Every structure is written in structure tokens, then in C-alpha cells.
Amino acid sequence: xxxxxxxxxxxxxxxxALDNINLEVNSGELLALLGPSGCGKTTxxxxxxxxxxxxxxxxxxxxxxxxxxxxxxRNVGFVFQHYALFRHMTVFENVAFGLRVxxxxxxxxxxxxxxxxxxxxxxxxxxxxxxxxxxxxxxGQRQRIALARALAVEPKILLLDEPFGALDAQxxxxxxxxxxxxxxxxxxxxxxxxxxxxxxxxxxxxxVVMNKGRIEQIGTPDExxxxxxxPFVYQFIGNVNLFHSRDHAPWSEQHGDAVAYVRPxxxxxxxxxxxxxxLPVEVKLVRAIGSVVRVEVATDGSSEFIEIELSRERFDxxxxxxxxxxxxxxxxxxxxxxxxxxxxxxx
Amino acid sequence: MSRFKAHSVLPGFNLALxxxxxxxxxxxxxxxxxxxxxxxTLGWGGFWEVATxxxxxxxxxxxxxxxxxxxVANAFFGLVVAWVxxxxxxxxxRIVDAxxxxxxxxxxxxxxxxxxxxxxxxxxxxxxxxxxxxxxxYTPLGIVVALTFIGLPFxxxxxxxxxxxVEAEVEEAxxxxxxxxxxxxxxxxxxxxxxxxLTGFALAFARAIGEYGSVIFIAGNMPYISExxxxxxxxxxxxxxxxxxxxxxxxxxxxxFALLLGINGLQWWSSRRGVR
Numbered sequence: 001x002x003x004x005x006x007x008x009x010x011x012x013x014x015x016x017a018l019d020n021i022n023l024e025v026n027s028g029e030l031l032a033l034l035g036p037s038g039c040g041k042t043t044x045x046x047x048x049x050x051x052x053x054x055x056x057x058x059x060x061x062x063x064x065x066x067x068x069x070x071x072x073x074r075n076v077g078f079v080f081q082h083y084a085l086f087r088h089m090t091v092f093e094n095v096a097f098g099l100r101v102x103x104x105x106x107x108x109x110x111x112x113x114x115x116x117x118x119x120x121x122x123x124x125x126x127x128x129x130x131x132x133x134x135x136x137x138x139x140g141q142r143q144r145i146a147l148a149r150a151l152a153v154e155p156k157i158l159l160l161d162e163p164f165g166a167l168d169a170q171x172x173x174x175x176x177x178x179x180x181x182x183x184x185x186x187x188x189x190x191x192x193x194x195x196x197x198x199x200x201x202x203x204x205x206x207x208v209v210m211n212k213g214r215i216e217q218i219g220t221p222d223e224x225x226x227x228x229x230x231p232f233v234y235q236f237i238g239n240v241n242l243f244h245s246r247d248h249a250p251w252s253e254q255h256g257d258a259v260a261y262v263r264p265x266x267x268x269x270x271x272x273x274x275x276x277x278x279l280p281v282e283v284k285l286v287r288a289i290g291s292v293v294r295v296e297v298a299t300d301g302s303s304e305f306i307e308i309e310l311s312r313e314r315f316d317x318x319x320x321x322x323x324x325x326x327x328x329x330x331x332x333x334x335x336x337x338x339x340x341x342x343x344x345x346x347x
Numbered sequence: 348m349s350r351f352k353a354h355s356v357l358p359g360f361n362l363a364l365x366x367x368x369x370x371x372x373x374x375x376x377x378x379x380x381x382x383x384x385x386x387x388t389l390g391w392g393g394f395w396e397v398a399t400x401x402x403x404x405x406x407x408x409x410x411x412x413x414x415x416x417x418x419v420a421n422a423f424f425g426l427v428v429a430w431v432x433x434x435x436x437x438x439x440x441r442i443v444d445a446x447x448x449x450x451x452x453x454x455x456x457x458x459x460x461x462x463x464x465x466x467x468x469x470x471x472x473x474x475x476x477x478x479x480x481x482x483x484x485y486t487p488l489g490i491v492v493a494l495t496f497i498g499l500p501f502x503x504x505x506x507x508x509x510x511x512x513v514e515a516e517v518e519e520a521x522x523x524x525x526x527x528x529x530x531x532x533x534x535x536x537x538x539x540x541x542x543x544x545l546t547g548f549a550l551a552f553a554r555a556i557g558e559y560g561s562v563i564f565i566a567g568n569m570p571y572i573s574e575x576x577x578x579x580x581x582x583x584x585x586x587x588x589x590x591x592x593x594x595x596x597x598x599x600x601x602x603x604f605a606l607l608l609g610i611n612g613l614q615w616w617s618s619r620r621g622v623r
Contacts, residue, residue: 049523050523051519051522051523070522071519071523072522072525072526072527074523075525076523077523078519078520080516080519082514082516084514084519084520085520086520086521086534086535088538097521097526097534098524098525098526101524101525101526101527101530101534102525146520149524150523153524153525
């Protein structure tokens with residue numbers, strides 16, 4: 001089921017949480033809402049789920065207006081960051097909850113409920129825990145139970161609010177791969193909120209980058225990383241070096257007051273000037289981190305470090321040491337006018 | 348003693364246990380056993396005679412029935428008050444929150460006099476009841492009103508923190524699974540607050556059984572109808588029948604103890620079902 005959001009606004013007092021949001025979620029896709037905390041991503045998710053009402057704008061599920069529908073009538077599965085399991089119920093009863101509260105005439109008999117719950121518990125690979133209480137489970141297990149519970153009512157849309165936010169790094173990585181596989185199996189239209197760019201890029205079909213209640217960019221993980229639409233996206237996703245036209249004249253003087261954005265791995269280092277735009281710098285730090293070598297350099301008299309990432313092969317071909325005087329030149333960069341959002345040029 | 352003492356990183360077990368036992372002995376155990384000793388001077392026959400006296404039985408019935416009704420009323424209204432205080436914000440919420448504790452602070456006799464004045468057939472509130480031929484003050488109904496008043500804080504204060512602990516998210520999760528308001532209350536909220544509610548109920552009930560000050564002003568104190576057991580105890584004391592007075596007290600104690608034990612058992616049973 002597709003979701004259409006048109007000109008959506010949400011205000012908390014004088015604070016604009018969502019500012020004119022337009023978004024189309026395709027049927028069966030896994031979409032990530034990515035942004036720093038306070039950017040409105042959770043509010044947007046809660047509006048889709050019916051836990052919050054928008055001040056204006058339209059919300060359509062498969063072309064049908066659902067604003068007036070209560071959360072319980074939207075047939076939307078919701079997974080919370082802190083699981084929100086019913087702690088006085090066993091795992092089995094938690095998952096069965098949605099089936100038990102159905103109106104009498106739609107309710108399945110006990111045998112059917114039992115069959116379905118075990119089927120779901122098998123799907124999340126936790127059937128052996130069906131007699132336990134939530135307090136007896138680990139965080140990762142709880143979140144899988146929460147997901148099974150949400151899936152029990154066969155929702156047309158699945159919403160996940162920072163589903164792995166409360167878990168440690170290892171479990172998180174494991175669970176997000178698992179979520180991706182599960183989605184490929186079930187094909188439920190899913191929207192998940194995260195502030196972790198790695199998570200969004202790894203799991204989602206498309207990523208929506210949000211900031212201060214607005215959408216900055218919508219695109220595939222590759223698009224938002226390789227072709228950021230705004231300075232914010234550039235800085236939020238991946239590392240980036242900023243070159244101000246005042247300080248680094250050769251690169252952006254033609255643009256007046258502007259800033260060039262360069263990824264650390266898009267900078268070449270050479271012992272001799274590559275051309276007349278090359279910047280003379282001194283190597284300040286060299287750190288080998290696994291497959292890459294991170295080099296930090298600084299121009300004369302500047303305290304700001306420029307971060308460069310080299311592949312190990314490239315570094316081994318021309319090793320660097322602290323104190324070396326070298327020249328750098330960007331292979332790829334984008335220039336944005338200072339203050340404005342306008343992109344001036346891309347090389 | 349050392350056989351019971353498991354190794355523990357917490358220091359001061361001996362001291363703390365010793366203090367607890369001494370303290371409880373001085374404050375609770377010795378006074379209570381004195382009651383039993385005094386009663387024992389009556390002998391079994393004398394005790395039986397007091398215990399089965401018609402007036403005593405009637406007063407015990409009045410005491411326990413009104414206390415039970417008041418505690419049930421408190422359990423219900425206390426839950427509503429706690430709910431409102433936890434889930435909603437409204438102007439003056441802090442004042443309402445503070446009001447809940449007032450029945451603790453007010454001398455109970457004052458409460459009794461005020462309630463009696465208000466609910467008397469010619470009082471501000473009593474006149475409306477009187478118009479429908481309902482007498483509140485000077486009847487068992489009046490006793491229930493007074494006992495409800497003094498027992499209110501117990502339920503509110505025990506349920507409030509537990510209710511606050513039930514995240515709004517849990518209710519949202521239930522709603523997104525299709526549960527209506529009644530289902531959310533019945534299946535999610537009530538099971539979570541039930542043990543606390545039972546504690547509050549037990550406290551309010553116990554407090555009501557022992558209440559004297561507020562009741563005697565509103566009850567009318569008619570033997571066999573609206574005379575409570577504590578009043579009968581005072582009456583016996585005024586007649587210098589000390590052993591008779593303690594006999595009623597012992598009787599009350601035994602019944603209360605049995606009831607509270609039952610409530611505790613219920614609580615133990617219900618908390619075992621939901622491991623936290």
C-alpha cells in the first residue's frame with residue numbers, strides 16, 4: 001500500500017516541527033527517514049501512524065484519505081524504540097494481543113490464534129521463548145517480539161521508530177540485516193526512522209534526509225551519498241571537508257563568497273603541484289585504520305585540519321610522514337554559496 | 348543466627364535486623380501483646396461472652412461492612428484521580444495533587460464535624476439527598492462517606508507512581524494493534540496497576556477499620572445500626588471495663604489480620620503471574 005503525504009504541517013506551540021512535507025512512499029518499499037534529533041522525523045512517523053494529528057495537509061494510504069481515521073483503524077504496525085511490550089503478558093500473549101482485541105465477528109478461534117502466533121514467533125526465530133515475560137529477554141529479542149506483535153494484525157504498512165536505537169552496536173548490525181531480509185520476504189510498505197546514516201544507507205531502498213522539519217533530499221542511498229542536494233546532506237551523510245573561498249582562493253574564487261565541499265577520499269596528494277590550483281599543505285597526522293589510511297593536513301598558518309582518506313595501496317605506493325610538505329587537489333567537489341542553498345557548480 | 352546469614356556485600360545485616368526487631372517490638376509487638384494479656388484475664392468464657400454479645404457483633408458488622416464499602420469506593424475513585432493526575436496536564440494540577448493529601452493532615456474529628464454539618468438533612472448537601480428521602484448523616488451511609496474521605500490518599504498515592512510507570516507508548520502500541528479504549532484499559536493498564544491498587548485498597552480498608560474521630564460525629568452512634576466497634580471500646584473504657592474493651596480490640600485485630608493476610612496473598616499470587 002502506498003503512502004502519499006501532501007503539504008503536511010505540524011506545529012507544537014510556536015515550534016514548527018514539520019514544514020510543508022511532500023512525500024510519496026511506494027508500495028512495498030523500505031523507506032528511511034534520516035536526520036538529526038529534533039528534525040521532525042519521529043513526528044512525521046507518528047502522524048502516519050495516527051498517534052499525532054497534522055495541523056494541515058493531506059495524508060493518503062493508497063489514494064484514500066486517512067486523516068480522520070483513528071490509529072486503531074489505520075491497520076498500521078508500529079514498532080517503538082523502547083519496544084513498548086506488555087510486561088505483564090508472556091511473549092505469546094503479547095503477540096496474540098492484536099488478534100484477541102479484534103471485533104467478535106472477525107476474531108479467530110483459539111486454535112487459529114495459537115497457530116498464527118507460533119507462525120510469527122517462528123518468523124522472528126523466537127518461538128522457544130513463548131512462555132517468557134518481556135523482562136526476561138534481551139533488548140534484541142524484545143524488539144523482535146515487538147515486530148512479531150506488530151505483524152500479527154497483518155498490517156498494510158509497517159512503521160518503525162528508531163527500532164535499533166536502544167541496542168548495542170553488534171546486535172544492531174545483526175538486526176538491521178535481519179530486518180532487510182524480512183522485508184524482502186514480506187514486502188510490506190515500511191517506513192523507519194533513524195539518526196544513524198550507516199543504518200539508513202545499508203537497509204533502505206530510499207532515504208529521506210530531514211532537517212529542521214523540512215525534507216532536504218529524497219533518493220536512493222547511493223544518490224544521497226554521491227550527490228548530496230544541499231550542504232546539510234553533504235555534512236550529515238559521510239565526512240566532508242569545507243573549503244571557504246576566502247581561505248582557499250584558488251578553488252572557488254570565481255564564485256565569490258562560497259564554500260566547496262570535498263569528501264576525504266576525493267582528494268589527491270602529490271609531492272609536486274599537480275596544477276596551479278594545488279594547495280600546499282603540511283602533513284600533521286597519519287593513521288592507518290584497517291583498509292584505509294587517514295591523513296590530516298593543514299595549510300600554512302591555519303589551525304583547521306583537512307581530512308584525507310587514502311586506500312592502503314595508494315598510501316603504500318607513496319608513503320607519507322608527519323611534517324612532509326605536499327600538495328593537495330580535489331578530484332571532485334561541489335560549491336555552495338555561503339548562507340544560501342544554491343549550488344553553483346560541480347566538478 | 349549466623350546460619351541464616353548468607354554472605355552479602357551489603358554491610359550491617361546484624362545491626363539492621365537487630366534494630367528492626369527492637370523497634371517493631373517496642374512500637375507494635377509489646378503494646379499488642381499487652382492487649383492479649385489484658386484480655387486473657389477474662390478467661391475463655393468471659394471472652395466468648397463479650398465476643399458473642401449482640402451489640403458487639405452488630406458494631407463489628409457495621410465497622411467492617413462500612414470500611415469495605417468505603418475502601419471499594421476509594422479504589423474506584425482513587426484510580427480515576429490517579430489517572431487524571433498522571434495522564435493529563437491542566438491548570439491547577441499541582442493544587443489538585445496537593446489536595447489529595449489533605450485528609451491526612453486534617454484532624455479527623457474536624458473532618459467528621461464538617462461532613463456531618465454538610466450532609467445533615469438541613470445541610471448544604473444533605474438537603475438535596477433529603478429531598479429524595481435519602482438520609483446520609485447519622486446513618487451507616489454517613490460512616491461510609493467519612494471513611495471514604497479519610498481513605499482517599501492511600502489509593503491515589505499507591506497507584507499514581509505505578510501508573511506513571513506505564514508508558515504512554517504501551518497504550519499507543521495497543522491502539523495501533525486495534526484495541527479500543529476499553530480493551531486498552533482492561534488488558535493493558537488495569538493488569539499493570541492491579542497490585543498497587545490492591546495495596547491501596549488494603550491500606551484504605553485497614554485505616555477505615557481503625558477510624559474513630561471522624562465517624563463518631565457523623566454516625567449518629569445508634570446501637571445495632573450505626574455504632575462502630577471502636578466507639579464500643581471507648582464506651583467500655585468509660586465504664587472501667589478494661590478487659591471487655593481489650594476483648595473487642597483483640598477481636599478486631601484478629602479479623603483485620605485475617606483479611607489483610609488474605610489481601611496480601613492475593614497480591615503475592617497476582618504479582619507472581621507477571622514477572623517484572
